[in-house]
Amino acid sequence: MAAKALLDRGQAVTMLDGGLELDAERRQVVSALAKQEPDAWDPALTARLRGPLDRPELKPSFGSDFPYVRGLDAGLDERGTRCLASLAKGGLSNVWGAAVLPTPREDFDAWPLTADELAPHYKAAGETLRIAAVRDGLEKLFPFYSEPRPPARPTLQAQALLRHLDARAQNLTASGVSYGRARLAVDAEGCRDAGLCLSGCPYGSIWNSAQEVETLRKRPGFQYKGGLRVRRVQSTPGGVRVSARALAGGAPADFEGARAFLACGPLATARLALVSMGLFGRELTLRFQPYFLLPAAMRSNVPGAAAERAMTLAQIFLELRDPAVSSRLVHLQIYTRNEYIADRLSRAARWAGPLAPLVERAFSGRLLAIQGYLHSDEAQGASLRAQADGDDGRLILEARPDAELRRRVRAVASALARRSSDLGFRPLTPLLRVGAPGEGNHVGGIFPMRRSPGELETDALGTLPGLPRVHLVDSSVLPSLSSATFTYTAMANAHRIGSRA
């Protein structure tokens, strides 16, 4: 989004990127499937594109882990966190869930700018993401900044649940629950209900920033250089110097420009900034959205759900306002039957021996998965510091056990259980899983933008005092992470900085 805004201003942009891509063999399978309708797909081919279903915290893309660099390869020494980084073209948008909401107005309290100042940039980012959505009860909390595109068809389970929620709308409002259809960066008109959303869409219907890079490449003034790892940025008199190395072979490559914009994902951006400034050992805070996964059961089995082929990204968003649980909104994304839920159910049903198929049938149209997020203020945050280590340095991330946070998450599950007759599902609280700090990569806020920034804070254009003309434009500069998804906000902010820097 920063590159787009700069090109719109007539500036030339050179994008330096890790640029790793899916291997050629899998790419061939994807393009073979994309040429056919899902009904004609060879099950052996689709099976090859499905990765392991038992590690949702590291969801593969078309069966491959190419989007991820982890641990010491990513320069991360993790102690109690579970963070991710990427050197892929398109980064983690190769695996993201495409759920998009703007930050609610009330959560701009720690920001050096208002929601209105970000509005035109939300519009630009929304038009880029082509957000598929419905104007519904969520609009009061989350206005539309760009015209919504037609949504995907809700699954049978989602339709049943929405009917129930509509029937109980008054009670739900009175008890602090807002709900609506999930807002997704998905081309719903191109969606063919293949049901492979969580493994990778062969039709490319889920927005991926790699597609956007290809669009930018057609614009005059834009150059893309993949296969590079940027290791240092320096401010020079009147400009910047960027030092990189080829991922293959390690040949050095230096670039000069008027300004640099860092969007490596919050952790890689932090490492690059701290190592470039030689700031080792200084402790900063990594903010993250506390995350949990809560299975739930609908009141009755929805006929036909087990055999249905449908879009399997989030179906419904629920927003809970309950001061006994959190002073901020709690954001919940409801998923109906998908490949992960089906796999879990069939493994769980094995205890029933010969009756397993009956058990599966009884639950296949009832089970839901709820992904829940709290505002970053609800967690202590993890500590982050850079350590000198070879040329690139490393980041040490450390999170302490946070009993208060676990209590809060359990309180959310209880709050849902109390409202279960209005919600139309009952949480399966014994199966609640609280994510490790950083899980799902919902992290940032390392160098928060401030009106009067300190040494390790950024100004409203994402610049650190020690690195003039270098703008940090990813979630590393967000002053707080609202419980609602924040990639859309990070994109809008990058566009704002690219428009004004």
Ligand SMILES: Cc1cc2nc3c(=O)[nH]c(=O)nc-3n(C[C@H](O)[C@H](O)[C@H](O)COP(=O)(O)OP(=O)(O)OC[C@H]3O[C@@H](n4cnc5c(N)ncnc54)[C@H](O)[C@@H]3O)c2cc1C
């Ligand atoms: C499984 C999963 C599901 C998610 N679902 C959602 C969701 O539904 N909604 C939502 O809002 N967010 C979601 N997220 C989070 C979202 O994916 C991230 O917020 C988003 O990808 C961040 O974008 P980014 O470009 O800042 O960083 P990244 O996606 O990490 O991309 C980093 C980019 O920088 C490049 N790069 C990194 N280091 C260097 C270097 N040193 N030199 C050169 N290039 C470099 C990489 O090649 C890549 O292009 C999800 C994340 C995961 C893992």
